[in-house]
Amino acid sequence: MNPQLRRTVGLTCAFIAAVLLCAAASSRWDRVPAKDHARTNPLAAHPESISAGALIYKEHCEQCHKSDATGDGHKKPSLRTDRIKSATDGDLEWFLRQGDLAHGMPSWSSLPQAQRWQLVTFLRSIQ
Ligand code: HEC
Incomplete structure (x- = not known):
């Protein structure tokens, strides 16, 4: 050469x-924009928001991320990972609003905000 x-x-x-x-x-x-990153979950740790989040998960998320949230081992990721643990509640709510359509994750911005926080509470509860 x-x-x-x-x-x-x-x-x-x-x-x-x-x-x-x-x-x-x-x-x-x-x-994640700083103001979203720093947002705290107003529905954190309420037992009712865990069960409400679980219902919303069943309706909208389970089909891809599976009922135990461990994903399909391929394109649809597990939601019980260090990456989820290391996210702030604000990071997760922001991501649910944005989605990542290019990679197959829909946006959940059409859900009421409270339901996204309930989903975040649920995701925290299963870590
Ligand atoms: C149509 C299939 C599909 C549905 C329905 C779906 N997701 Fe996803 N989700 C994905 C895919 C695919 C990714 C990976 C996207 C990427 O790599 O950017 C993802 C990524 C994620 C991530 C980021 C994971 C990480 O490690 O970075 C979270 C959190 C998440 N989804 C939560 C949810 C929740 C909560 C719901 C229900 C409201 C939901 N998803 C519904 C397909 C789906």
Whole structure:
């Protein structure tokens, strides 16, 4: 390999490695706006909101994330993971509002806000 080409290949590899490292280090929750990230769950830890959240989960979420919330082991992720544990309640409510349609997660912005908080309370209760 000539030196010029070797240098180009070396730099390209270093760049790709850096991009991969950054992708691995940044979490889903890094892009949550600060005010959403800091929001607290007004319905946290109410036993009624756990059971209300469980019902909403059954109706809207179970079909993809499964009844025990461990996902399908493929594209539909488990909701009992360190990533969920490390999220704030505000992160989770924000994500439910946004969804990620490009990757198959619908937006739940049409649900009343209280129902999203009940879902967050439910998700916390099963960790
Ligand atoms: C049509 C299938 C589908 C339905 C219904 C669905 N989800 Fe998802 N969900 C997904 C997929 C696919 C992903 C992964 C998206 C991605 O990687 O960005 C996801 C991701 C998530 C995540 C982020 C997980 C993580 O580790 O980052 C949460 C939280 C979540 N869903 C909660 C819910 C809740 C709560 C409901 C019900 C209101 C729901 N989902 C309904 C398919 C679905």
